[in-house]
Each structure stands twice: as structure tokens, then as C-alpha cells.
Amino acid sequence: KDADSLRRFEGNGASHESHRASAHIAVDIQGRKHSRVTLDLRGDSGAGKLVIPALYPLNSTGAPLTDITVERAGDNGPTTLRIRVPDDQPAGTYTGVAVDGATNEPKGTLSVQVSG
DSSP states (O other): OOGGGEEEEEESSSOOOOSSOSOOEEEEEESSSOEEEEEEEETTOOGGGEEOOOBEESSSOOOOBOOEEEEESSSSSOEEEEEEOOTTOOSEEEEEEEEETTTOOEEEEEEEEEOO
16 A cells, blocks of 8 residues: 555554544544554545444454444544444454445545454
């Protein structure tokens, strides 16, 4: 992937790195289990329009993570990605697609690694 056309955000709710990013996204993980988040967005993604329907387990039969919201404070305000990880969520990697809420076009991917 071309670093000039990609924004990459990783962390446990507090850190991120970006390449030519015009939007900053805070990550808020709610739950007792340690979780690591990776959000890869295309360079043209409008963070205020993102929708993430669900994250599905890659190597387990656990239920998907569905309590995911992307909130933006006003037109130019900060954007926050909130993910609630239930206390009984099986350990594993959960992945999904970030889509434009207006067009349903894919804009990137989200991965959450839940530790056991």
C-alpha cells in the first residue's frame, strides 16, 4: 500500500501514527480485556462519514463485535471510534470493513485483537 494514500491508526485507545492524514481519530476501547486496534483508511476517507457494521472473528467461533460507533463532533470536530469489547468475548482477531455511510463504498479496514 502506498504510504501517501493511506492513513494508519494503531493503539490501545491512545496512540496513532499517520501519513498525510487530514483527519485525526481517537480510539476508545471499552471493556476489561486488553485489545489492540488497527484502522487502515484510504487517503480520501472522510472520517465523519465512516460506518463499521461489525467485526468478525478470523480463527474462532466467537460472536462478532457489533457495538462499534464512529462519532464526530460537528462538521470539523474531532472524530472518535468507540468499540465495546464484552467481558466474555473470546480471545482472537476480529476484522471488518469501514464504509462511507452515505455511499456504502469501502473506505478501509478495522482489526481488533482481543487478548485472553
